[in-house]
Amino acid sequence: MEQLIEWIRQPWPWYVAGPLIGLTVPALLIIGNKSFGISSSLRHACAACIPAKIPFFQYDWKKEIWNILFVTGIFLGGIIASVFLSNPDAIVLAESTQQDLIQLGITDFRNLLPADIFSWSNLFTLKGLFFFVIGGFLVGFGTRYAGGCTSGHAIMGISNLQWPSLVATIFFMLGGFVMTHLILPHIMAFVGF
Amino acid sequence: MKVKENIPANPVECEAPNMGKSGESGWKLMRYLVVGVLFGIIFVKAEVISWFRIQEMFRLQSFFMYGVIGSAILVGLISIQLIKRLGIKTLGGEPIRIADKEFRKGQIIGGFIFGLGWALTGACPGPLFAQIGSGFSVVVVTLLSAIAGTWVYGKYADKLPN
Numbered sequence: 001m002e003q004l005i006e007w008i009r010q011p012w013p014w015y016v017a018g019p020l021i022g023l024t025v026p027a028l029l030i031i032g033n034k035s036f037g038i039s040s041s042l043r044h045a046c047a048a049c050i051p052a053k054i055p056f057f058q059y060d061w062k063k064e065i066w067n068i069l070f071v072t073g074i075f076l077g078g079i080i081a082s083v084f085l086s087n088p089d090a091i092v093l094a095e096s097t098q099q100d101l102i103q104l105g106i107t108d109f110r111n112l113l114p115a116d117i118f119s120w121s122n123l124f125t126l127k128g129l130f131f132f133v134i135g136g137f138l139v140g141f142g143t144r145y146a147g148g149c150t151s152g153h154a155i156m157g158i159s160n161l162q163w164p165s166l167v168a169t170i171f172f173m174l175g176g177f178v179m180t181h182l183i184l185p186h187i188m189a190f191v192g193f
Numbered sequence: 194m195k196v197k198e199n200i201p202a203n204p205v206e207c208e209a210p211n212m213g214k215s216g217e218s219g220w221k222l223m224r225y226l227v228v229g230v231l232f233g234i235i236f237v238k239a240e241v242i243s244w245f246r247i248q249e250m251f252r253l254q255s256f257f258m259y260g261v262i263g264s265a266i267l268v269g270l271i272s273i274q275l276i277k278r279l280g281i282k283t284l285g286g287e288p289i290r291i292a293d294k295e296f297r298k299g300q301i302i303g304g305f306i307f308g309l310g311w312a313l314t315g316a317c318p319g320p321l322f323a324q325i326g327s328g329f330s331v332v333v334v335t336l337l338s339a340i341a342g343t344w345v346y347g348k349y350a351d352k353l354p355n
Binding site for chain 2: 008011013016019021024035041063064067069082094097139140147152157160163170180
């Protein structure tokens with residue numbers, strides 16, 4: 001038993017995590033005919049809390065309450081994994097990535113997210129403006145405009161052989177490459193790294 | 194029995210639709226909470242919620258995220274084929290239905306915009322929730338901003354090219 005817990009505490013390899021994530025697709029379908037998708041929860045939050053008579057938010061969000069429960073579960077899973085199953089060691093990162101990020105001004109490689117960026121003290125600074133406010137806005141606006149995110153398009157859509165989802169996924173990746181290689185260095189310099 | 198296919202996606206309805214005919218309430222809905230919990234644990238334990246892993250991915254310096262997403266798609270694809278070919282039904286006995294995704298310009302423009310945000314925040318919507326749960330409470334701000342972004346899209350949806 002102790003060995004099992006010890007094994008679970010280690011970071012899981014991709015060939016364990018990927019297939020388990022993939023199994024979410026049939027699990028949700030078989031439990032109750034639900035298509036896997038997460039960004040929809042953000043839309044349901046709007047429809048439930050701030051619909052403001054906008055047609056896009058006029059639908060029976062209560063029918064989609066399962067999706068809200070699903071993301072609440074993801075939040076709780078995050079708590080459980082970090083409290084009971086956390087890996088005591090620092091994240092193992094590709095040497096080249098670490099070098100690139102040091103060049104950009106990142107110094108803290110202990111946790112899953114760099115404390116240089118993701119801390120409350122950055123909230124009312126340029127760092128917070130770019131990484132939380134603008135970054136979050138792009139994620140919410142972009143996923144809804146695209147009609148889905150990594151789960152709804154890349155995993156659920158491509159699994160179901162939907163070519164529009166493949167197009168969406170290609171542009172997700174393209175946006176990420178452009179940000180990482182062309183824009184991020186300028187943002188990092190601008191916000192004071 | 195053949196599984197019903199090609200149900201047109203209603204543009205007003207959501208993109209991860211509830212295709213269940215019968216209503217679910219109370220403890221039955223809790224099953225989705227349980228799946229979510231397991232999913233959240235996988236997210237954290239595989240470190241896919243890590244900003245660093247996303248940087249590795251977009252810098253093409255690690256195979257890890259490609260392995261995760263690729264194998265998830267492969268398992269999803271095999272599962273859906275099995276469901277369709279074997280006519281597997283839901284636990285409640287309904288035929289399984291999956292809506293088709295319609296092509297819109299939004300998948301190009303919106304997809305690109307999401308990609309920019311993905312590399313900046315190191316998170317797609319799912320990992321946002323897991324990041325908050327695993328103690329990075331400031332990501333609540335990112336989540337609220339993502340909800341705001343969704344709202345702004347909804348407000349101007351009919352004025353954007355689509």
